[in-house]
Amino acid sequence: MKLTYVSESTSFCDVKDGESIADALLKLGVSHDAPCGGNGKCGKCRVLCEGEVSVPDDEEKNVLGKLINDGYRLACKAKICGDVTVYGKTDDDCTVQNSDLAIPDGVVCVDLGTTYITAAKNCDGITRFYTFKNPQSVYGADVISRVSSSEDHLDEMSACVKKRLCDLVPDFEKSKKIISANTVMQLIYDKKSPASLGYYPYESPDLFGYEKDGITYMPCIGGFVGGDVVSGLFYALYTGKITEKTALYIDIGTNGETVLIHNGRMLSCAMAAGPCFEGAGLECGMRAQKGAVSAVKEENGKLSVSVIGDTKATGICGSGIVSIISHFLKTGKLSVSGLLEKEKVFITDDVYITRKDIRSLQGAKAAIGAGISVLCKRMGIVKSDIDAVYIAGTFGEYLDKEAAVSIGLLPDLECKTLGNCSLFGACLCAQDESVFDKICTFARKIEYIELSDDDEFTDEYINASFFE
Ligand code: FES
Incomplete structure (x- = not known):
């Protein structure tokens, strides 16, 4: 039996009886979000399909709601029983x-x-x-x-x-x-x-x-x-982007990692920030690319949105959610404890934010804040001793730093962005073969703190979970 995938072009692959649509698509290099790990809970893997597939169970029907009548199925749950055609998605861009x-x-x-x-x-x-x-x-x-x-x-x-x-x-x-x-x-x-x-x-x-x-x-x-952290931090120091005696390097991606540099000593830790700052795991989340809401502001009593590429909004990226939360806090739509006034608040006609989205961001923010506090304590300094904060990765590109400070995501200090310095560090190695040995020597100087071993982490996490 065969799966036909119709997108901008059409491709095929042989499939086995009982194989899931998700596994078959993967053979064609087509992937989709699966924040629930393929357990039929999040609905992010839904695809439009035709042909011989298994009958949906109650759980799948619940997740898909009315979409099931239009031919949508959960790729992780629907099993192939004969020839099937799946219609395009854009995640393979x-x-x-x-x-x-x-x-x-x-x-x-x-x-x-x-x-x-x-x-x-x-x-x-x-x-x-x-x-x-x-x-x-x-x-x-x-x-x-x-x-x-x-x-x-x-x-x-x-x-x-x-x-x-x-x-x-x-x-x-x-x-x-x-x-x-x-x-x-x-x-x-x-x-x-x-x-x-x-x-x-x-x-x-x-x-x-x-x-x-x-x-x-x-x-x-x-x-x-x-x-990626070693490569990025090495690049920033080696090329003179970071020169301060006390600086904080933060990489906020799917995981959050940070390194505190003070008088030549480097202390690192990882924070379980989750993927929300990359737009994943949010109901209308997307990457910082064309169509993503990157910021909001109030203009003449109306909410005005900045959309990357000046086009119709199709989702919200990490910097967008930070800006929205900051705005909601100012206007009282969101309490400092993280309660949104309604289950779902629309930003545009189609793009909205939910209470669940806020909870994801709140957990991520708390993890990052607590990680920074623990590093400062272990280094024997306070946050105000830090001369500058450096943000690595694409998250920093569109970030409204004032908004990030106002929701307590970043300390109230000078913030600078570095771009994708993990990749730039790898490029340094390609340009000069001697750099890789230097990076390996450099890595040995970075100390690692396991936050789950730290007695104060839980208290710091709770403190940092408030939006203030
Ligand atoms: S991956 Fe979550 S429902 Fe399929």
């Missing part, structure tokens, strides 16, 4: 941008994020950045769900990322690769089980920092502070 960052021929640098992947490649003298969704999203939204999914799907999880890179990045297979990613992503890419990161003391079977079979893996600090 890839954005290609030119960069003035020069890298040599024959090398691909990859920032392998939990939610998004960006690969840099020199194509005919021009460096191009290819950004696309991590196809592993089908196995869960955050690193913890990926760890548990890898128990049964390690090979497929590694293969789907490689296939997507091969499909999208010219000559990927025969190029030398430099991978910069969090520890879990590096382990899965290398087909090593990250199972030990699912339980205390969360130790990784490998901290990398070597080259193997033409692939260079950035060194990791611990189970949840990975090569």
Whole structure:
């Protein structure tokens, strides 16, 4: 039997009786969000399909509501019983941008994020950045769900990322690769089980920092502070972007990691921020790209929205949700304890925010705030001793820093953005082979704090969960 996937082009694959639509689509390199880990709870994997598929159970009917009458099914739940056609989605988009960052021929640098992947490649003298969704999203939204999914799907999880890179990045297979990613992503890419990161003391079977079979893996600090942080922080210090004696480096992606630098000492920790700042896990969440609400403000008594690409709003990205929360706090729609006035509040005709979205962001904000407080205590300083805060990753690009401070996400200090410095660090290695050894030496100087071992973390988390 056969699955036909109709998008901008049409593709096919052979399928087995009883195979889920999600698994079959993955063979074609098509992935979708699966914040519930494929358990039929979140509804994010819904697809429009026709043909011979299993009868939906009550749970699937509940999640899909009226959509089931229009032919929608949950890809994680619907089983294939004969030929089936699935109609296109847009999650398999890839954005290609030119960069003035020069890298040599024959090398691909990859920032392998939990939610998004960006690969840099020199194509005919021009460096191009290819950004696309991590196809592993089908196995869960955050690193913890990926760890548990890898128990049964390690090979497929590694293969789907490689296939997507091969499909999208010219000559990927025969190029030398430099991978910069969090520890879990590096382990899965290398087909090593990250199972030990699912339980205390969360130790990784490998901290990398070597080259193997033409692939260079950035060194990791611990189970949840990975090569992407090392690469990004090294880039920021090496290129003189960070010069202060006391500075805070924060990478807010699907996971949150931070490093406090004070008089040459570096203390790091990871915070379970979840994927909401990357727009994942929110009902109308999306990446910071065309169509995403990036900020809101009140104008003549009406809510006005800034949309990336000056187009119709199709969702909300991380900076958008920060701005919305700040606005709701000012206007009394949201209490400091995090209660939204209604179950769902519309920002535009189609885009809205829910109480559940607010709770996700509240948990993420609390984790980040508590992590920063613990690092300061261990370093023997207070937050006001920090000279500047550096934000790594795309989250900082559109962030209204005043709004981030007003909701208590960032300390009230000078904030600067660094962009995708995990990728830039990998590009430094491509430009100069001696840099990789320097990065490995640098990594050994970063100390790692496991927050679950810290007695004060819970109190700090509770304090930081209020929006003030
Ligand atoms: S319902 Fe959550 S992934 Fe299918």
